[in-house]
Amino acid sequence: MDLSKFKKAPKNLDIKDLVIFENEHYVVINKPPFVPSLDERTADKSLSILKLAREAYGDIQLCHRLDKETSGALVLAKNPEAYRNLAMQFEHREVQKEYHAVVNGAHDFDSIGVFLPIAILKDGTAVRIDRQKGKLAETIFFTLQKFQRHTLVRCVPITGRMHQIRVHLQCLNAPIVCDPTYGGDYIFLSQIKRKFNLKAESEELPLIKRVALHAHKIHFRDVDGTVLSITAPYPNDFEVLVNQLVKFSS
Template sequence: MLKDDLWEYTLQIQDQGKKYQDILARKFHFSRNLLQKLKQGERAWVNEEFTYLSTRGKAGDILALQLQMDEPPNIPGEHLPLDILFEDDFLLIANKPPGQVVHPTPRYPTGTLGNAVVGYWNLKGTPHPFRPVHRIDRNTSGIVVIAKNRFAHQQLAYQLEHKLIHKYYIGMVHGHVQEKRGVIDLPIGLVPGSFIQHNISPDGLPALTRYQVLARYPQATLIKFSLETGRTHQIRVHCQALGHPLIGDDLYGGERLLMHRQALHSFLYAFNHPATGEWVIFRAPWPQDLIDLVAKLKGQ
């Protein structure tokens, strides 16, 4: 559907007589806000002629949209190290190191992944706002998916909301998890009086984590986690509830003798590319501290 920087769609028989905006909304899940942006300026063509999205189409029409919009950055850019796993006109997939915050906050106003990404784009002369599709904790490493325009962000947000994005983490927990695989389905809420810590709470939001044991060591278990929901600290809280907290996660019952952060890494994301619809898979290599942890555990 991509051609010369334009997104294209050839109307089918079932599209006959329907407004272009209705086709985009119903078939491709374009949000109302995005459609409104596309109506501002000449951004839509049919058979290479400008059209209004309120026009009714016919089968065989080739609808083309200019989805790239000039937008200034929304946070300051900084020249920082940046590990890019993939980039095209719609996406940037970054491998975030442990210890780095995804987006600036009052506590961490600079040095974030967002500052690094915006600084990289500024250096290339292609500025964009920083639009992460999801976030991971400061001391969790691995994949962060970043949308480069409104369309990509809206499309991926739709997939995320409808559980169409597959997210996998690896983590090292204390002790031996006996079951080879399992499901943790426990609601999570904020601990009363805390701005950070979460716990299992009957009044919390639904949270479901699937897990599979990958390897066992004398004092630990390596686990692959699959998230059905995306609650704050979900894997960390669920591991504590399982009785096997993540190594290094002292906020949720883990010890920091072997690792000075939670042993958790976002290693695989899979979804439909927002522009082409192609199924894409991105993997992040293990960070060195997790590799070192495995070596320590094997030597025990």
């Protein structure tokens, strides 16, 4: 199924509308899906979070990245001191992040840890588990809500490798919904709703048209040592998916 025509960034995006926290040192936004964190080399270069942020704030810097399809909390630093402060916390693994994912299958994850090294494939678009050449990667998973054939999972990455959560969930036979790169199947309303009727000669579309992964919380220390804990609400597509599962598949 080709969903490319649905994977487009919102029009007339204003970075100020995405802000969920701001002080003199940091801006935290709730990144929408389909917007790259940085300018892409091959795709449309007219839109990225960093470009939008610099148009509004001047010399501001991304402190970390989120995949293009991943939504949620993304931190930017307003000055070099703030950037160094958070960079050191990332280096020492002191930043606490929490992601939510909807995965295929009904699973009971009670602090299940995956400790498997990750290597990036030669084309740079995906990763694989590689016990010989891979880099250390660790993620802990918790079931938030189990449905008939799907699960809402809380994911706590200890390290920050590319596609870490996605490939680690694949290793647990719980690939993320709408993530064909790592074996995740699409989810359709007809799968969870009884007596579902599709209009004649129409194609049913998935409930979510991107990898069902959301960066829900981030926890770090401000420059003065104050602890900041910011939560990014679900975007509309993720919220609709979870609500439909709750309504029809609990």
